[in-house]
Amino acid sequence: MPSTTTQTARQPLVSVVTPVYNTDKYLADCIESVLAQSYDNWEYVIINNCSTDRSLEIAQRYA
Structure with missing residues (x-):
């Protein structure tokens, strides 16, 4: 029987x-990098x- 487990679950x-801490100049770029x-x-x-x-x-x- 074939596995039904998705790739993400594996x-x-x-x-x-x-x-x-006080990184407003860089935070948006940091978050965007993670989201990408x-x-x-x-x-x-x-x-x-x-x-x-x-x-x-x-x-x-971003929450």
Whole structure:
């Protein structure tokens, strides 16, 4: 009997974690770079450490 498991289910889960502290100048480019990946089975975690610039606002736009 052929397997019904999808290709994505066979790929290991990759977690991408980006710690953020006052990086509003670079954060959107960083997030866009992660979103442009072709690998299918991944999760993205952005951790903001009380930034005082627009980093939190930028991250929330992608939530």
